[in-house]
Amino acid sequence: MQSYEYYAPRSLPDALEYLAENAKNCRIIAGGTDLIPALRNEDIHPAFLLNIMEIAEVGGISETEQTVRIGAITTFNDLAESGLIRKEFPILSEMALSVGGPQTRNRGTIGGNIASAAPAADGLPVFLSLDAEVELSSRRGKRNLPLNEAIAKAWTPAWGNDELITAIRIKKLPSGTRTAFYKLARRQAMARSRMTISLILRRDPAGIIEELRFVPGSVMPVPRRMEEIEKLLTGKVPTDELLDQAARAVGEEMVKVTGIRWSTGYKKPVLGNLFRIVLSQLITAG
Amino acid sequence: MAKDQDKTILKMTVNGEPVEVAVNPAWTLLRVIREELGLTGTKEGCGIGDCGACTVLLEGKTVNSCLVLALQAEGKEVRTVEGLGTEENLDPLQESFIEYGAVQCGFCTPGMLISARALLDKNPHPTTEEIKVAISGNLCRCTGYVKIIQAIEIVAQEG
Amino acid sequence: MKKRGIGYGSMFYGLGYGFSRTDIASATLEISQDGSIIARSGEVDYGQGSDTVFCQIIAEELGVDYSAIKLITADTDVTPDSGPTSASRLTFVGGNAFIKTSRSLKKILNGVAEDILGASDLVFREGMVFSRSAPEKSISFKKLAGRAYARGVPAVVTEWYNNTTQDVDPETGQGDAYATYCWATQMAEVEVDTETGRVEVLRIVAVTDVGKALNPLNCEAQIEGGVVQGLGYALEEEIKEEGGYVKTGTLGEYMIPTSLDIPTIEVHLLEVTEPKGPYGAKGVGEPALIPTPPAVLNAVRDALGLRIHKLPANLENVYHLINGAEAGN
Numbered sequence: 001m002q003s004y005e006y007y008a009p010r011s012l013p014d015a016l017e018y019l020a021e022n023a024k025n026c027r028i029i030a031g032g033t034d035l036i037p038a039l040r041n042e043d044i045h046p047a048f049l050l051n052i053m054e055i056a057e058v059g060g061i062s063e064t065e066q067t068v069r070i071g072a073i074t075t076f077n078d079l080a081e082s083g084l085i086r087k088e089f090p091i092l093s094e095m096a097l098s099v100g101g102p103q104t105r106n107r108g109t110i111g112g113n114i115a116s117a118a119p120a121a122d123g124l125p126v127f128l129s130l131d132a133e134v135e136l137s138s139r140r141g142k143r144n145l146p147l148n149e150a151i152a153k154a155w156t157p158a159w160g161n162d163e164l165i166t167a168i169r170i171k172k173l174p175s176g177t178r179t180a181f182y183k184l185a186r187r188q189a190m191a192r193s194r195m196t197i198s199l200i201l202r203r204d205p206a207g208i209i210e211e212l213r214f215v216p217g218s219v220m221p222v223p224r225r226m227e228e229i230e231k232l233l234t235g236k237v238p239t240d241e242l243l244d245q246a247a248r249a250v251g252e253e254m255v256k257v258t259g260i261r262w263s264t265g266y267k268k269p270v271l272g273n274l275f276r277i278v279l280s281q282l283i284t285a286g
Numbered sequence: 287m288a289k290d291q292d293k294t295i296l297k298m299t300v301n302g303e304p305v306e307v308a309v310n311p312a313w314t315l316l317r318v319i320r321e322e323l324g325l326t327g328t329k330e331g332c333g334i335g336d337c338g339a340c341t342v343l344l345e346g347k348t349v350n351s352c353l354v355l356a357l358q359a360e361g362k363e364v365r366t367v368e369g370l371g372t373e374e375n376l377d378p379l380q381e382s383f384i385e386y387g388a389v390q391c392g393f394c395t396p397g398m399l400i401s402a403r404a405l406l407d408k409n410p411h412p413t414t415e416e417i418k419v420a421i422s423g424n425l426c427r428c429t430g431y432v433k434i435i436q437a438i439e440i441v442a443q444e445g
Numbered sequence: 446m447k448k449r450g451i452g453y454g455s456m457f458y459g460l461g462y463g464f465s466r467t468d469i470a471s472a473t474l475e476i477s478q479d480g481s482i483i484a485r486s487g488e489v490d491y492g493q494g495s496d497t498v499f500c501q502i503i504a505e506e507l508g509v510d511y512s513a514i515k516l517i518t519a520d521t522d523v524t525p526d527s528g529p530t531s532a533s534r535l536t537f538v539g540g541n542a543f544i545k546t547s548r549s550l551k552k553i554l555n556g557v558a559e560d561i562l563g564a565s566d567l568v569f570r571e572g573m574v575f576s577r578s579a580p581e582k583s584i585s586f587k588k589l590a591g592r593a594y595a596r597g598v599p600a601v602v603t604e605w606y607n608n609t610t611q612d613v614d615p616e617t618g619q620g621d622a623y624a625t626y627c628w629a630t631q632m633a634e635v636e637v638d639t640e641t642g643r644v645e646v647l648r649i650v651a652v653t654d655v656g657k658a659l660n661p662l663n664c665e666a667q668i669e670g671g672v673v674q675g676l677g678y679a680l681e682e683e684i685k686e687e688g689g690y691v692k693t694g695t696l697g698e699y700m701i702p703t704s705l706d707i708p709t710i711e712v713h714l715l716e717v718t719e720p721k722g723p724y725g726a727k728g729v730g731e732p733a734l735i736p737t738p739p740a741v742l743n744a745v746r747d748a749l750g751l752r753i754h755k756l757p758a759n760l761e762n763v764y765h766l767i768n769g770a771e772a773g774n
Contacts, residue, residue, distance in 0.1 A: 006357050
């Protein structure tokens with residue numbers, strides 16, 4: 001049986017104060033979909049548990065002219081049901097609906113998805129493809145960190161243990177930008193991703209790729225943009241030959257990071273295949 | 287067992303009734319519903335959010351009660367299968383599940399009913415696909431889902 | 446590229462234990478003086494519907510309403526030995542035991558009723574007992590039970606049905622090993638994504654010889670459930686073990702199909718009366734899932750021109766089949 005002190009403040013300063021005082025042995029709980037099984041399995045033994053689900057400032061979805069701010073305790077279903085998100089970042093709506101089942105989507109939060117930093121996380125690669133920033137708050141103050149600097153290694157965030165992820169910030173995409181998310185899994189619900197593809201694409205009127213961002217999910221310990229692939233295609237018209245070449249290079253890039261593992265024989269070619277299929281569909285669509 | 291001094295008073299509303307119960311902070315909502323409140327209609331399947339047998343409504347939304355700490359329900363409204371209908375006055379979904387053979391071993395049934403009720407409360411006339419999505423977090427090993435989907439569809443058509 | 450294929454799987458399945466192995470079921474019926482009926486059986490209904498069918502059988506034999514029967518099952522304190530709940534044998538063996546028991550009890554009650562009504566052509570129907578030739582000679586089942594009680598007539602009957610069969614010839618292995626056989630054929634239509642190895646089952650058509658469907662809704666439900674279990678077996682379910690430890694010990698790792706993984710399933714009940722079965726019925730539980738995996742795998746063969754020899758036909762195994770490489774795991 002776990003033994004910890006439980007605290008559920010309603011104000012952010014109270015939470016940050018508590019976190020600063022107890023930083024070493026404190027775990028933060030939001031939706032609990034990762035944390036509660038870990039507690040049950042006795043994988044972790046926190047002395048303090050800080051529930052942030054009652055803090056209004058950590059929730060909500062809002063926009064300015066340039067950016068959208070998504071509170072860290074926004075659940076996947078909140079994300080899926082948001083008209084603003086559907087309009088600005090349909091890739092996030094698609095991703096959100098692919099996560100787990102309705103019950104886990106009603107609890108699981110985007111802040112938790114990022115902070116857990118699981119290799120098979122669905123939210124993390126999409127946010128990376130959107131060049132998101134995480135808003136971190138602590139008693140010391142507030143700062144924004146690019147998401148690609150926010151994860152140290154698998155399962156481990158790179159921010160201080162007195163810091164709380166309070167929101168995700170994403171710059172709105174230039175008009176004409178298209179996005180796609182694809183999830184390959186062993187079944188159609190309640191499934192961890194086998195692989196995901198997150199793509200952001202903008203082309204000029206002549207069909208030349210002006211901008212491409214590509215993040216594969218579930219294939220590397222920490223997802224990241226595959227910049228070599230993006231460079232290979234940017235500034236060019238995506239012909240079939242070029243796409244085939246890029247698809248092969250995707251697998252090579254993956255192996256550079258992961259080395260050869262039991263799953264490489266499958267993932268290396270199939271990741272390339274999926275990249276080509278999803279990108280081709282995106283190109284055909286516009 | 288936790289000592290009494292380790293417990294905190296949890297206040298919430300369960301099936302419309304206010305309840306107050308002393309809970310250990312380590313307990314899940316599922317444990318409190320079953321062991322402390324004696325509402326054993328809600329089942330513990332896997333205990334780690336993989337099966338949906340323990341589905342209840344928390345503030346009107348389906349959750350796996352094994353993945354909610356009891357204290358996270360403080361001040362909130364919980365609805366379990368016991369709150370759907372009474373033996374004399376069943377929820378139309380319960381009637382339909384019986385009528386159209388949607389129950390076999392019965393272990394997934396309470397969670398299925400809760401997920402179906404949440405769907406129909408929000409969307410009284412869902413498509414078949416929307417029904418499938420709504421119960422996709424509830425595993426069933428017996429029925430193959432066909433009769434469950436049909437039973438929900440029939441209520442949705444009549445409702 | 447997506448390739449489609451159609452495949453069939455057919456099976457026959459010996460019902461019960463066969464091969465001279467003991468296969469018996471006991472059943473007990475007791476009538477109270479108010480006409481209520483208490484039935485006891487050692488069989489377990491874990492969802493397949495045997496309780497329902499047993500009550501239907503008793504109601505049919507005694508001409509009473511289904512709701513008049515209280516069935517107690519699977520409690521070794523009070524229920525007789527009916528053999529295990531396995532081998533798709535409950536309706537057949539347990540059902541026959543209840544037919545025998547009901548008929549023994551009816552014979553006792555019939556004797557009392559003949560005496561009371563002065564008629565010998567009695568019919569038990571809809572809670573009444575009456576003379577076929579002179580229907581005005583009648584008594585309600587409830588009253589009859591009370592009169593029988595008053596006369597001190599035994600009100601508890603236990604019978605058993607013996608389904609033990611002959612063994613086959615030990616020299617040749619030939620013979621009729623089982624009391625009866627269940628037959629089923631299923632058709633699967635699949636779409637295989639050659640670039641990921643994903644097999645999507647689009648449609649299953651299941652035709653099962655159920656003998657006589659005592660409860661058609663239950664038969665359909667058993668077959669639908671069996672088909673979906675068969676799909677899981679064919680495509681995804683796998684116990685992985687490493688150094689003696691099960692690596693797929695949770696429902697997140699050992700993945701059974703969800704509501705979003707099921708195809709269109711068409712069920713057809715083929716009723717071919719089995720003379721030894723209760724009213725011609727046979728078993729349906731296991732036969733429901735046996736044809737599904739071969740039907741799916743044959744459909745994959747039809748789609749790809751390649752036969753998979755390693756189950757499950759999951760992403761990796763199908764992709765490697767297509768690309769001629771051995772699956773890594």
